[in-house]
Amino acid sequence: MSDLDDIDLDPEDFKSSIPLKKVPYGDVFEASRAGDVDRLRYLLDSGVNVNARDQWDSVALYYACLAGHLDAARMLLESGAICSEHTFDGDRCHYAALNLKVRKLLKAFEARPPPLGPLQASLRDTFLACKANSAYLDQLNAQLPTPLFSGNSFNGGLSSNHFPPDVVFYVQGRPIEAHRVILSARSPFFKAKFETDWKDKKEVRFSREKLSYPSLYSLIHFFYSDRLEVSVDDMEDLVKICRVCKCQSLQTLVEKELIHQKYAEYKALKDIDNSQKRFILQGLSLPEQDRLPAALNRILQISLANSSRGQNLESSVDNLVSLVGSMQMSGFEDDLADVCVRVDKRIFHCHQVVLASRSEYFKARLSHMNDFLEGSDLLLGYTLPCLEENDLSMEAFEKMIEYMYTDSLKDIDPDQAEEMFDASSRYLLFPLKRAVADALLPYLEMVPPAELCHWLILSDMYGVSKIREYCLDAMACNFETFAETPEFRAMLLTLPPPSGDSTLRTTAPSAPGAEVHSAEGNLLDDLREKWLEAEAAELDKRDESALLFDRRLEMLMLVAEQEKSDDDAFLFPLSTSSVVMQK
Amino acid sequence: MSGAKKKNFQIEAFKHRVVVDPKYAEKTWKILEHAIHEIYNHNASGLSFEELYRNAYNMVLHKFGEKLYSGLVSTMTSHLEEIAKSIEAAQGSMFLEELNRKWTEHNKALQMIRDILMYMDRTFIPSTHKTPIQTRLRDTLLELVQHERTGDVINRGLMRNTTKMLMDLGPKVYEENFEKPFLEVSVDFYRVESQQYIEHCDCADYLKKAEKRLNEEIERVSHYLDVKSEAENN
CATH class of the missing domain: 1.20.1310.10 (Cullin Repeats)
Incomplete structure (x- = not known):
């Protein structure tokens, strides 16, 4: 093959002992073919579509498999490259795999659930937690020799995972359960229908024989998960449905693929009959405004605009009612909100399915509406159920729902970070915690030591391991700088003393991934560990180094103790003396 | 703030x-x-x-x-x-x-x-x-199964719920408290019965009876036992 000749002839290869060619300006295909993982990572991070095909009809994964670059293939797979058998691209990758190791890798990823963003994954779970939907999927899985998804796991957690649908479609007598807001967000057709004909319907029956159940199912599944999976035979029906639903960009892509499939016969393996052939499309292949986060963002913006704000809430109920009335007048139906959340002085219009899918707290809360006090908590003249959240500012809540709807977090103010940590732990939104931490890290590089102490305490409290690690690292590496900072010494006093447990105090470095890491323990113990990593002498002298650290810490604490009593005496000379007198 | x-x-x-x-x-x-x-x-x-x-x-x-x-x-x-x-x-x-x-x-x-x-x-x-689970529960369940085997009618829905309850507490609990004793009792029951049949009937008759029992048992299992027991029971 001429490709291989290319590599051999490259002058760099002759000079370098590293056998791999570097392609600093190559595209994703070249990088995959050359196994240049640095370039590949850069390209993937910059948002290139992993499942795009080049002019030879090949995807990047195909080249990586063909050339046997395991690391590159793995990177592609982790970024969502499709490798399922019975798809055009997947088949070719399996077929082209250089050796058994590559095939094994492909197999391993095939069995995995598709890599989806937190938003897509949680909405997909909600969709599949609906009984009718999971039943169909199970049936599909039973037909195919290899399991498509870990679909069976949904059966077990059905009751806990379940969030009831608000509309059921019957196509050819079979049900699909769905949520209005998701469909409306993704398709102008559904939006219009839900505002008019289907406004109060819980059940919609399609009587047209032509409409195929599998096609509609795959489209609605796509609406939730940004991932289309359809058998090739159903693609023509899908194009028709897309046209009706006004899903322009998806329709174009599927049409293009249809043409492709027509001529693809000779390129694919022959031993599979057509009914099993599938086509998989990741949302990444669509223009950004047609993906799930953008669609939900539009809904969110309308809802936010409708969310009332003002001092009215404080004054009288009459005022509030009139306000609500006026809002209803000005077409607040637009946002399809089905729940209100009252935070601070603002009422937010939200959608139960989004809140429940993203946060188990809200799922539990919404499902217990009738069991607890809140069930009766309807606002006068207000048609929507209303929740109330305390101890949270409306700014933080707005940021939080922005994240819940779109998976993105724009300009977080460091001042806000603490509250966001609080909100994300309280509402069990653990991905949000990581997102805030990521946004915060660049800021931390510039803060003075005193402030870093503050962040350490915070991150320990809220369990933000990334920030916690960062702070501990910074402290261990610049221990003397911190030792001179009064805030650091004061912090030492507020922390629980290092554990006296001798098993924990061993100076031998722990194996990576050992349990010490999983259970975040005592802050000072961890700091000691870090310090030993950074400063300590060779292995046989670690005990001495540790002793040194312990002594240094003890001394600092004494200083802190002294400072504290000095401070107290200075700040509250009267109060201390009064205590003495009382005694 | x-x-x-x-x-x-x-x-x-x-x-x-x-x-x-x-x-x-x-x-x-x-x-x-x-x-x-x-x-x-x-x-x-x-x-x-x-x-x-x-x-x-x-x-x-x-x-x-x-x-x-x-x-x-x-x-x-x-x-x-x-x-x-x-x-x-x-x-x-x-x-x-x-x-x-x-x-x-x-x-x-x-x-x-x-x-x-x-x-x-x-x-x-x-x-x-x-x-905490009472051993009494287990005994009662087994008694009920015994009753049915000898022809009594019992509330199968109830049985289903109780066995499900045991399952909810974890497969291990189910296994130890119900499945093992259930299997033991079943083995005893059928050994005695098959002895009786062999003594009283000819071969064809015996097979017929055995088949009937087997079907009954499968039905019973599907009604109120966990699927797992089914394979182990017969």
Whole structure:
């Protein structure tokens, strides 16, 4: 093959002992073919579509498999490259795999659930937690020799995972359960229908024989998960449905693929009959405004605009009612909100399915509406159920729902970070915690030591391991700088003393991934560990180094103790003396 | 929550400032304990989910998780003892019905409590609760199966629920408390019966009878036993 000749002839290869060619300006295909993982990572991070095909009809994964670059293939797979058998691209990758190791890798990823963003994954779970939907999927899985998804796991957690649908479609007598807001967000057709004909319907029956159940199912599944999976035979029906639903960009892509499939016969393996052939499309292949986060963002913006704000809430109920009335007048139906959340002085219009899918707290809360006090908590003249959240500012809540709807977090103010940590732990939104931490890290590089102490305490409290690690690292590496900072010494006093447990105090470095890491323990113990990593002498002298650290810490604490009593005496000379007198 | 105030960083980072009150944990736990009692007495409609959850969250956040957990265990234990007493009091076949009713109630209450304490559940300990089971339950179940084998009609729905309850407590509990003894009893029963048949009937008749029994058994299993037992039973 001429490709291989290319590599051999490259002058760099002759000079370098590293056998791999570097392609600093190559595209994703070249990088995959050359196994240049640095370039590949850069390209993937910059948002290139992993499942795009080049002019030879090949995807990047195909080249990586063909050339046997395991690391590159793995990177592609982790970024969502499709490798399922019975798809055009997947088949070719399996077929082209250089050796058994590559095939094994492909197999391993095939069995995995598709890599989806937190938003897509949680909405997909909600969709599949609906009984009718999971039943169909199970049936599909039973037909195919290899399991498509870990679909069976949904059966077990059905009751806990379940969030009831608000509309059921019957196509050819079979049900699909769905949520209005998701469909409306993704398709102008559904939006219009839900505002008019289907406004109060819980059940919609399609009587047209032509409409195929599998096609509609795959489209609605796509609406939730940004991932289309359809058998090739159903693609023509899908194009028709897309046209009706006004899903322009998806329709174009599927049409293009249809043409492709027509001529693809000779390129694919022959031993599979057509009914099993599938086509998989990741949302990444669509223009950004047609993906799930953008669609939900539009809904969110309308809802936010409708969310009332003002001092009215404080004054009288009459005022509030009139306000609500006026809002209803000005077409607040637009946002399809089905729940209100009252935070601070603002009422937010939200959608139960989004809140429940993203946060188990809200799922539990919404499902217990009738069991607890809140069930009766309807606002006068207000048609929507209303929740109330305390101890949270409306700014933080707005940021939080922005994240819940779109998976993105724009300009977080460091001042806000603490509250966001609080909100994300309280509402069990653990991905949000990581997102805030990521946004915060660049800021931390510039803060003075005193402030870093503050962040350490915070991150320990809220369990933000990334920030916690960062702070501990910074402290261990610049221990003397911190030792001179009064805030650091004061912090030492507020922390629980290092554990006296001798098993924990061993100076031998722990194996990576050992349990010490999983259970975040005592802050000072961890700091000691870090310090030993950074400063300590060779292995046989670690005990001495540790002793040194312990002594240094003890001394600092004494200083802190002294400072504290000095401070107290200075700040509250009267109060201390009064205590003495009382005694 | 103004920016200017926040710029002035304090080492004492606690936003909710609960630590100022040394009796905080005690007070909060009292509220939660009261709530648990109310839930068991079917009075939950007077409680605010948001407030209870927030209280539990704050307790765990401020390192009172251990207190919350041990408090929960002792409260639950006393409730379960109460329930067990009232079940014990029921007689005969009423026993299973009472058990079933109490179990449903208990499940519902537990679900509500779990949701309130969800934060603790997720972050503090992923361990689950264990409920005491009476050996009496097992004996009654086996007795019922015996009755049916000898031709009596029993309430199969009830059986289904009870076995499901055992399954809910974990496959291990189910296995140890019901499946093993059930299989043992079954083996005994059929050994005796097949002996009788062999003595009394000719070969064809014996096979016919055996087949009938086998079908009966499969049907029984599908009605109220867990799928897993099916394979092991026959």
